[in-house]
Amino acid sequence: MKRRVSYADFIDILNGLLEKEQKLIYYPLNNGHLSNTSVNKDLKNFSLLNIRTIEPIKLLFFPVKDSLVDKIELKQRIGVGIKWCDIQAIKVLDKIFLSDYVDESYKNYREQTLIITTDCINPQQNCFCSLVGGKPYVEQKDGISDLNISFVDDNNLILESFSLTGDKFLQEYFNNFDEPTKTEELQRDSNREVANKKIFNHNIEFLKEENEKYYKTLKHTYEFDKIWDSASEKCVQCGGCNFICPSCYCFLIREASESFENQFRDKVWDVCHFTGYARVAGGANPRKYKYQRFRNRYQCKFVYRYENFGFYACTGCGRCIDVCPAKIDIRKVIRSLVLAKGEEVIVKK
Amino acid sequence: MNIYIPKNFKIIKIIEETPNIKTFTLKPLNGEKFSFQTGQFIELTVYGVGEAPFTPSSSPYKTETIDVTIMRVGRMTEVLHSLREGDIVGIRGPYGKGYPVEKFVGKEVLIIGGGVGLAPLRSLLLTLIERINEFKRIILCYGARTPQDVVYKYLFPEWKKVKGLEILRSVDKCKPGEWDETIGVVTCLLDKVQVDIKNCVAVVCGPPIMMKFTTLKLIDMNFSPAQIYLSMERNMSCGLGKCGHCQIGSYFICKDGPVFTWEQLKDIPEPFE
Numbered sequence: 081m082k083r084r085v086s087y088a089d090f091i092d093i094l095n096g097l098l099e100k101e102q103k104l105i106y107y108p109l110n111n112g113h114l115s116n117t118s119v120n121k122d123l124k125n126f127s128l129l130n131i132r133t134i135e136p137i138k139l140l141f142f143p144v145k146d147s148l149v150d151k152i153e154l155k156q157r158i159g160v161g162i163k164w165c166d167i168q169a170i171k172v173l174d175k176i177f178l179s180d181y182v183d184e185s186y187k188n189y190r191e192q193t194l195i196i197t198t199d200c201i202n203p204q205q206n207c208f209c210s211l212v213g214g215k216p217y218v219e220q221k222d223g224i225s226d227l228n229i230s231f232v233d234d235n236n237l238i239l240e241s242f243s244l245t246g247d248k249f250l251q252e253y254f255n256n257f258d259e260p261t262k263t264e265e266l267q268r269d270s271n272r273e274v275a276n277k278k279i280f281n282h283n284i285e286f287l288k289e290e291n292e293k294y295y296k297t298l299k300h301t302y303e304f305d306k307i308w309d310s311a312s313e314k315c316v317q318c319g320g321c322n323f324i325c326p327s328c329y330c331f332l333i334r335e336a337s338e339s340f341e342n343q344f345r346d347k348v349w350d351v352c353h354f355t356g357y358a359r360v361a362g363g364a365n366p367r368k369y370k371y372q373r374f375r376n377r378y379q380c381k382f383v384y385r386y387e388n389f390g391f392y393a394c395t396g397c398g399r400c401i402d403v404c405p406a407k408i409d410i411r412k413v414i415r416s417l418v419l420a421k422g423e424e425v426i427v428k429k
Numbered sequence: 430m431n432i433y434i435p436k437n438f439k440i441i442k443i444i445e446e447t448p449n450i451k452t453f454t455l456k457p458l459n460g461e462k463f464s465f466q467t468g469q470f471i472e473l474t475v476y477g478v479g480e481a482p483f484t485p486s487s488s489p490y491k492t493e494t495i496d497v498t499i500m501r502v503g504r505m506t507e508v509l510h511s512l513r514e515g516d517i518v519g520i521r522g523p524y525g526k527g528y529p530v531e532k533f534v535g536k537e538v539l540i541i542g543g544g545v546g547l548a549p550l551r552s553l554l555l556t557l558i559e560r561i562n563e564f565k566r567i568i569l570c571y572g573a574r575t576p577q578d579v580v581y582k583y584l585f586p587e588w589k590k591v592k593g594l595e596i597l598r599s600v601d602k603c604k605p606g607e608w609d610e611t612i613g614v615v616t617c618l619l620d621k622v623q624v625d626i627k628n629c630v631a632v633v634c635g636p637p638i639m640m641k642f643t644t645l646k647l648i649d650m651n652f653s654p655a656q657i658y659l660s661m662e663r664n665m666s667c668g669l670g671k672c673g674h675c676q677i678g679s680y681f682i683c684k685d686g687p688v689f690t691w692e693q694l695k696d697i698p699e700p701f702e
Contacts, residue, residue: 148433180684181432181669300678300698330673333433333666337476340437340517345480347433350673358674360664361481361503364637366677366699375698380676387679 083239084260108133108161136326137166141189147346154192161198165397167224169326172393176329197225203279206398216275232264286411298382311413312374314406319351321400327393435474435519446580452498462492467556468527468688472668474519479505482665486548488555498548524668537566543635561593572599572615576608616646634660637701654692
């Protein structure tokens with residue numbers, strides 16, 4: 081189902097949801113951050129025009145600290161303006177938290193959240209979803225999204241539902257609007273093409289290769305340890321890239337019960353770059369050197385999860401590049417490995 | 430069901446194996462039985478202190494209680510060792526994949542243990558003893574640092590009587606006259622063992638360094654990587670393949686292990702520390 085809506089009408093209707101129905105709405109602010117619903121009574125400073133939010137969307141489903149004991153009654157929530165890179169990350173989190181043993185807390189957050197995605201109309205220098213098989217907009221086949229917002233122009237949006245929940249939402253709140261015309265859809269497609277070109281040009285110095293090439297490049301061989309060593313030289317192990325990464329899912333169980341009758345524990349984000357991350361009692365540490373931990377993070381994204389799921393756990397959002405105090409660029413690290421391995425570098429013009 | 434919340438167990442018996450190793454016998458507080466497959470592990474909670482993974486050392490045929498043999502080595506085990514009979518601890522599990530006992534049927538089973546690494550192997554051994562006629566031969570090679578560090582001292586006389594089970598033991602060092610068996614690291618026991626390599630599996634558990642050299646030794650003896658079973662231990666935290674701590678290559682030790690063949694691990698960086 082599709083509807084054409086003006087930007088102003090869209091915000092009005094969301095504001096109505098916020099006021100009348102008291103739904104929790106998480107949305108992108110015009111300063112690039114993700115809104116904090118608890119302090120917003122209206123959609124102040126709402127913007128769909130930026131790239132993904134500075135904060136990763138995993139925060140909605142996998143909070144920094146989450147009680148494992150208390151069962152939370154969740155209100156229905158809406159995440160608006162989520163980009164392809166975060167959708168792909170939710171796919172990774174779903175695989176981890178919903179397969180085999182189901183993490184009830186994560187499942188609860190996911191089920192109570194309507195996901196409204198949006199096109200990226202202006203990808204920035206550090207965006208590289210195109211290098212990991214992605215694109216700056218979401219389609220139905222990408223999954224996860226209930227509803228997508230794309231742009232005819234700065235003032236007109238196309239809303240397209242991708243799920244039954246999305247259908248229902250459109251019917252309920254946007255039924256009075258018209259379907260987009262063919263011309264408007266073509267205009268939307270050409271906007272998407274512009275974004276595609278932009279992201280391609282930002283990454284022209286890096287590789288545009290087959291997906292599994294990264295896998296082969298990063299698959300472990302000991303003779304390249306020295307490259308990992310030099311790539312990680314500037315890394316200060318602050319863990320910023322882990323925390324800001326939309327698909328990093330590691331956590332620690334913090335046991336803090338008062339007694340066996342009064343149990344308490346929570347899960348808290350953890351960081352594989354930290355020295356103690358893999359250390360076992362007695363002090364043995366399977367990754368005691370910095371370069372090993374640094375390498376492990378890349379291999380986790382491009383080798384291990386690829387072997388598990390068939391897709392990369394890196395989604396090309398570029399947050400790790402933005403956040404790194406040592407200015408380490410994941411694309412450059414991979415390129416240095418490709419060059420060292422003497423593999424063909426194909427740049428598609 | 431909340432997968433992160435433990436069930437309460439009462440400590441009903443504590444055996445002091447060595448100055449820093451104790452075996453705890455635990456019984457479910459709710460009167461339920463506790464079933465596991467040999468080689469699977471549990472997450473044991475000392476409330477308010479922490480949670481850590483251990484492999485039961487008792488027979489899976491015994492479901493009223495479980496035994497865990499634990500070395501005092503870190504913050505959590507330090508407190509655990511101070512607990513008394515009657516105290517309550519938490520248990521989640523069992524988790525992971527244990528020893529594929531069915532695959533051992535009809536074969537010679539060479540078990541190599543080092544130090545407290547004999548704990549999970551005791552559970553395996555008790556399982557094999559239960560069905561001893563189904564295996565061609567069982568050989569246990571056990572090494573400890575000193576005679577005082579040998580665990581389950583009281584069980585060896587019993588095991589030595591089992592027909593079809595051969596036992597070789599070594600200690601790294603000892604005072605003169607203290608030990609009348611082999612002196613040296615556990616791998617030197619393998620020089621004394623004659624096995625039919627084609628029809629044999631090796632099962633190894635011990636500290637990382639011991640696992641490493643034992644694996645190398647077994648390869649040297651012409652064992653194929655698929656014939657070598659290793660009981661890997663990392664800092665499994667959630668036990669459910671989620672928290673990431675025990676990742677080894679694309680495996681989660683808690684979910685895909687803790688028992689692996691060397692075939693699965695040989696191409697992964699730093700399998701042993």
